[in-house]
Every structure is written in C-alpha cells, then in structure tokens.
Amino acid sequence: MALVDERVAAARAGTERGQAPGAPGWWSRYGTALFFMGPALLMVALFFVAPVVITLGMSFTDMATTTGLSNWNWSGLDNYERMARGSFTLLILGNTIFYVAVTLAFNILAGLGIALLSTHVEPRTGGLFRAIWLLPRISPSVVYALMWTWAAAAPPYGVINQLVEPFGVEGRYWINTDPWLMVLLVNGFVGASFGMLVFTSAIRSIPEELFRAAWVDGASAWQIVRRITLPLLKWPILFVLTYQTMSLFSSYEYIYLITNGGPGLYVTEVWSLWAFHTALNSYFGNLEFGYGSALAAVLVVMGLVVSFVLLRLFRFNDLVSEPRIEIT
Amino acid sequence: MIVQTTPPPDLPPLARLAPPSATPRWLSGLGQVLPYVVLVVFTLPILLLYAWLAASSFFTRMEGLRPAGPFTLENWRFLWAPETVEALANKPPVIPLTINTLVFSLATAGVVLLISSMAGYALSRLFFPGRRIFLGSVLLLHSFPSVTLLIATFMVIRQLGLYDTLIGVILVKAAFEVPLGIWIMKGFFDTVPWELEMAALVDGAGRITTWWRIVMPLVRPGLLALGLLAFVSGWNEFLLPFIFMPSGSQATLSLLVRALLGEGRFVDYGLLTAVGLYYVAPVMLLFLFAQDQLMKIYGGGVKG
Numbered sequence: 001m002a003l004v005d006e007r008v009a010a011a012r013a014g015t016e017r018g019q020a021p022g023a024p025g026w027w028s029r030y031g032t033a034l035f036f037m038g039p040a041l042l043m044v045a046l047f048f049v050a051p052v053v054i055t056l057g058m059s060f061t062d063m064a065t066t067t068g069l070s071n072w073n074w075s076g077l078d079n080y081e082r083m084a085r086g087s088f089t090l091l092i093l094g095n096t097i098f099y100v101a102v103t104l105a106f107n108i109l110a111g112l113g114i115a116l117l118s119t120h121v122e123p124r125t126g127g128l129f130r131a132i133w134l135l136p137r138i139s140p141s142v143v144y145a146l147m148w149t150w151a152a153a154a155p156p157y158g159v160i161n162q163l164v165e166p167f168g169v170e171g172r173y174w175i176n177t178d179p180w181l182m183v184l185l186v187n188g189f190v191g192a193s194f195g196m197l198v199f200t201s202a203i204r205s206i207p208e209e210l211f212r213a214a215w216v217d218g219a220s221a222w223q224i225v226r227r228i229t230l231p232l233l234k235w236p237i238l239f240v241l242t243y244q245t246m247s248l249f250s251s252y253e254y255i256y257l258i259t260n261g262g263p264g265l266y267v268t269e270v271w272s273l274w275a276f277h278t279a280l281n282s283y284f285g286n287l288e289f290g291y292g293s294a295l296a297a298v299l300v301v302m303g304l305v306v307s308f309v310l311l312r313l314f315r316f317n318d319l320v321s322e323p324r325i326e327i328t
Numbered sequence: 329m330i331v332q333t334t335p336p337p338d339l340p341p342l343a344r345l346a347p348p349s350a351t352p353r354w355l356s357g358l359g360q361v362l363p364y365v366v367l368v369v370f371t372l373p374i375l376l377l378y379a380w381l382a383a384s385s386f387f388t389r390m391e392g393l394r395p396a397g398p399f400t401l402e403n404w405r406f407l408w409a410p411e412t413v414e415a416l417a418n419k420p421p422v423i424p425l426t427i428n429t430l431v432f433s434l435a436t437a438g439v440v441l442l443i444s445s446m447a448g449y450a451l452s453r454l455f456f457p458g459r460r461i462f463l464g465s466v467l468l469l470h471s472f473p474s475v476t477l478l479i480a481t482f483m484v485i486r487q488l489g490l491y492d493t494l495i496g497v498i499l500v501k502a503a504f505e506v507p508l509g510i511w512i513m514k515g516f517f518d519t520v521p522w523e524l525e526m527a528a529l530v531d532g533a534g535r536i537t538t539w540w541r542i543v544m545p546l547v548r549p550g551l552l553a554l555g556l557l558a559f560v561s562g563w564n565e566f567l568l569p570f571i572f573m574p575s576g577s578q579a580t581l582s583l584l585v586r587a588l589l590g591e592g593r594f595v596d597y598g599l600l601t602a603v604g605l606y607y608v609a610p611v612m613l614l615f616l617f618a619q620d621q622l623m624k625i626y627g628g629g630v631k632g
C-alpha cells in the first residue's frame with residue numbers, strides 16, 4: 001500500500017509541475033499510458049476533432065463538385081448569408097421544429113407510459129412488452145422502414161387501410177397523402193425505447209417502501225404515479241428530454257428512408273436531411289460541400305453546446321473519479 | 329451509465345397487494361386487467377409490423393394481414409436459385425453480401441473492443457496528464473450527434489485514401505462507437521479488485537502483460553456486452569456504407585434492401601420481406617439469447 005501511495009504522490013507531483021513531453025523521465029512515466037491511449041486518441045482526433053474543425057472551416061468556402069476538392073475559394077460568410085436569405089430556410093426550420101417537438105412528445109409519453117405500465121404488471125410480462133418495444137431499435141433501419149412502407153401501402157395492400165376502413169376512412173397511399181403522419185409514427189415508435197429503458201431503471205430504483213406506504217394509506221394507483229413516481233422521475237425525464245432533443249435535431253435516417261423529404265418540394269425536409277442532401281446526396285448532381293457544411297455547422301455547434309450542458313447538468317464529473325492504482 | 333449498476337430485484341406487482349378500499353369486485357378486476365389492455369393496444373402496431381414481415385415472406389401475395397395466395401417458399405429462392413429471381417438480376421448476390429455484412433460487423437466489433445478496452449484500462453488504472461479532460465470528453469462525444477459530422481468525415485476518409493473501401497467504413501463506424509465503448513469498459517475495469525493485478529505488477533510483470541493476461545479475462549462480461557452491441561450496430565448500419573461506399577463493391581445487406589425498396593411503389597413484397605427477414609433474423613436470435621445484456625446496454629446509451 002505504502003509503495004503505491006508514494007508512487008501516486010510522486011506521479012501527481014510530476015504533473016503538477018507540468019512536465020513537458022521529452023523531459024527526462026516523461027517517457028518512462030507516461031509511455032505506458034500513451035500506448036494504451038494512443039489508438040483511442042487517434043480515433044478521436046481523426047473522426048471527431050478533425051471533422052468538427054473541417055465542418056467549420058469548409059462552411060466558409062465555396063467547395064462543391066463544380067470547384068473540385070482543390071480549386072475552391074474562401075467565401076467568407078456567403079454560405080451563412082445564403083442560408084439566412086434562402087427561400088426554403090424558414091419552411092425547413094419550421095418542419096424541423098415541428099418534427100422534433102411532436103416526435104419528442106410521442107417518445108417521452110410513450111416511453112413513460114410503457115415504463116410505468118410494464119413495471120406495474122407482472123414482471124415477466126412487463127419485460128416481454130419492453131423487449132417488443134426495443135425491437136424497432138435493434139432492427140436494421142432499412143427493414144423497419146420497409147415494414148412501415150408496406151403498412152402505408154395503397155389498397156388492397158396496406159394494413160393501415162385495412163385497420164381504418166371500418167371507420168369509414170378512404171383507402172390511400174399514406175406516404176403520399178399524409179407524409180407527416182408517417183414520419184412521426186415511424187420515428188415515434190423507434191425512439192420511445194430509449195426513454196422507456198431509462199425510466200424503467202429509474203422506477204426500479206425507487207425504494208419499495210414508498211409504494212407500500214402509499215398503498216396502505218389508501219392511495220389509488222393513479223395517485224401513486226402522480227405523487228410519488230413522477231416527481232422522482234424528474235431528473236431522468238429531463239435527461240431523456242435534452243438528449244433526445246439533440247439527437248432528433250441531427251437524425252434523418254428514417255425520414256430519408258420513408259419520404260426522403262418529399263413528396264413534393266421540401267414537404268418533410270428537416271434541417272439535418274437538408275445538409276445531407278446539399279452536400280452528399282443532391283438531386284441536382286452538384287454536391288455543395290461548403291454550403292452543406294454551413295448547414296451542418298449549425299447542428300454541430302448546437303450538438304457541442306447541448307452535450308456540454310448535459311455533461312454539467314447531470315454531474316458526469318462526479319463519475320470521473322481518480323484511478324485507484326498507479327505503479328509506473 | 330446504467331450499464332455497470334446491477335438492477336435491483338423486480339418490485340412485486342402492486343396489483344397483488346390487497347387494495348384497502350372497498351371497491352366493487354368487478355371494478356378492482358378491471359383495475360388489474362386495464363394495464364394489460366393498454367399495453368397490448370399500444371404495442372399492437374409493432375407486433376403487426378413484425379407479424380406481417382414474417383407472414384408476407386411465406387405467401388405468394390398478401391393483402392394487408394390477409395394472405396391472398398397460397399403458402400409458398402418461392403420468395404426465399406434467392407437463397408438457392410438466385411439466378412431465377414428477376415428483381416435481383418442486376419444486384420450483387422445475397423450470399424457475398426451476407427459475408428460482407430458479417431465481416432463489417434465483426435471487424436467493427438473487434439476494433440471497438442480493442443480500442444475501448446485499452447483506453448478504458450488506462451482511464452481506470454493509470455494516472456497521466458489530461459486524464460480527467462479525456463474522460464470528460466469521452467462522455468461529451470458519446471452524447472454528441474456524430475451523424476452531423478458525416479460531410480467532414482467524407483473529406484477525412486478521402487484524404488486517407490479509404491473512400492469506397494470497407495476498411496474506411498469500418499474505421500468510421502468503430503470511431504462513432506468508441507466513446508460509449510470506453511465508458512463501458514472503464515466501468516467494468518473499475519469493478520475489478522486490483523489485488524491480483526498488483527501482485528502481478530509487484531512480481532515484475534509489465535503493464536501490458538498484466539492487462540492482457542490478468543485483467544482482460546476478468547472483464548469478459550463487459551467485453552461480451554460491448555461486443556454484442558457493436559456487432560448489432562454494425563450489422564444494422566445503413567448510412568455509412570451508403571455514403572462512403574457508393575460503388576457498392578463491398579456492399580452490405582442494408583444497401584440491397586434499400587435498393588429493392590427504392591424501386592418504386594410496385595415492389596415485389598414477397599421477395600422484399602423474405603430478404604428483410606433474412607437480414608433481421610440474426611439480430612433477432614441474438615436478442616432472444618442475450619436480451620438482458622442488450623437491454624441494459626441500450627438503456628445506457630443509444631442515440632435516436
């Protein structure tokens with residue numbers, strides 16, 4: 001023990017003095033750490049740090065298929081001006097906010113509902129229902145989109161038509177007639193599982209005595225949920241809310257697969273899909289990397305800010321404890 | 329974050345505790361049945377989707393959930409007689425695609441496991457400058473929506489000369505999974521008692537030997553859980569091969585399903601569902617056998 005403590009103290013003293021790499025003893029002290037951390041540092045540098053810098057940098061250029069990857073010019077704030085003046089910017093911004101708000105509400109409410117109900121019923125059955133709700137998440141996105149495309153298919157194929165016909169709703173190809181409904185359903189059902197799992201483990205960690213006491217005092221099931229469970233779920237709900245807001249703003253995979261932003265011009269286009277279309281998957285063949293990067297940069301900056309807030313808000317720093325053993 | 333905490337035992341269902349109030353019997357009966365009814369109704373859409381996927385692949389024609397033709401295995405003949413399937417005429421054959429998908433997901437899982445367990449070990453056991461900052465940024469990166477970086481990643485991949493190669497896609501996929509992986513593995517290393525390790529170190533074994541020979545075998549459950557997660561995530565991946573391997577020389581199954589689906593409204597649903605079911609089946613089987621691990625790990629960190 002003593003040996004370890006001394007070494008730890010020595011190692012810490014070393015860093016506090018701010019020893020530079022290359023100073024005598026630096027390699028023998030931190031070489032091992034560098035070996036273990038090297039690959040991860042390289043990955044983070046190549047695929048996180050560099051892309052963030054490149055996204056921001058490219059957003060100030062006119063780089064596109066027409067300029068090639070070598071003949072581009074710095075264009076100052078042109079891309080951002082174009083974004084602000086663009087005739088579709090407001091439409092797409094509105095779409096994005098609508099999509100995020102409604103999907104988020106669906107995800108949180110469904111996640112909360114399934115978590116509450118599945119912990120209320122017999123445990124094995126509850127677990128089965130949670131497993132079913134996780135299915136969309138663990139299925140390939142293309143297969144999940146395939147199932148919904150069929151469900152929305154025109155008569156006589158689609159099951160949605162079969163289900164609503166008895167209520168006098170006319171059969172139709174839902175993706176064309178009600179694209180938003182489909183986008184929201186597809187994303188709603190796949191996104192609910194995240195909240196469901198977080199809320200389930202939060203509900204399970206509530207001491208059972210609280211429920212028993214309330215029950216003995218004559219509280220109804222609804223009162224228990226309202227007065228005990230929900231208040232104790234405040235932090236998990238806030239966490240899921242923040243986390244999913246950010247991931248919804250940046251996600252477009254399912255929209256791409258279901259409507260690809262259509263039908264018609266930008267009807268279900270959201271911001272992240274717009275960036276993707278502009279820079280990587282253009283209708284017009286000209287991939288505008290610069291403009292697309294400016295569109296993405298908005299999301300990148302937002303992602304960084306929200307991630308940082310999450311990190312602070314949920315005190316992740318407390319989890320970052322000092323290592324317990326140190327022999328170099 | 330939730331991964332390494334063992335969940336408390338299940339609560340006994342509240343419904344079994346005797347309700348103290350004098351509700352009529354039929355009403356308290358209703359109170360017990362109602363949660364199940366609500367659960368079934370809300371879960372029904374998901375069940376219907378999967379039920380149709382399975383049914384449709386075994387009938388010549390389906391109208392909604394009603395089979396409108398006889399039972400058949402014809403839809404599955406892409407497995408034994410791919411040359412007779414018209415829709416697949418100018419598509420890469422399914423078996424090589426499956427092998428590509430398998431290689432892609434196994435390689436992704438391998439890279440993620442190696443990098444995460446190395447960095448996770450260092451963060452759990454070693455002291456070095458920048459440790460806290462790196463640990464904080466791992467969490468930051470984990471919640472950061474990496475999909476927003478794809479345009480710039482495209483440039484990085486081109487610069488590395490890995491555009492249109494499976495290796496490039498594997499590296500990007502692995503990189504996006506690594507922050508969660510490091511965090512999970514650090515959690516597992518933290519729970520390993522260090523007496524054994526210290527004994528080995530004091531006996532003169534090097535750090536690397538100790539890590540590989542002594543500590544790694546002790547975190548097998550963590551490696552299994554993370555490996556499963558990375559494998560499933562790789563198996564399902566669509567956007568990365570779609571964007572970074574446009575020529576499709578080493579295409580994966582997701583690209584085939586997408587191509588078949590994208591061919592318009594009058595697609596051959598029999599074939600499409602058979603291919604879809606074939607594609608999703610391995611994940612379903614894994615889920616069946618490793619449900620607990622996957623549930624825990626998905627609760628700890630999923631984007632979407």
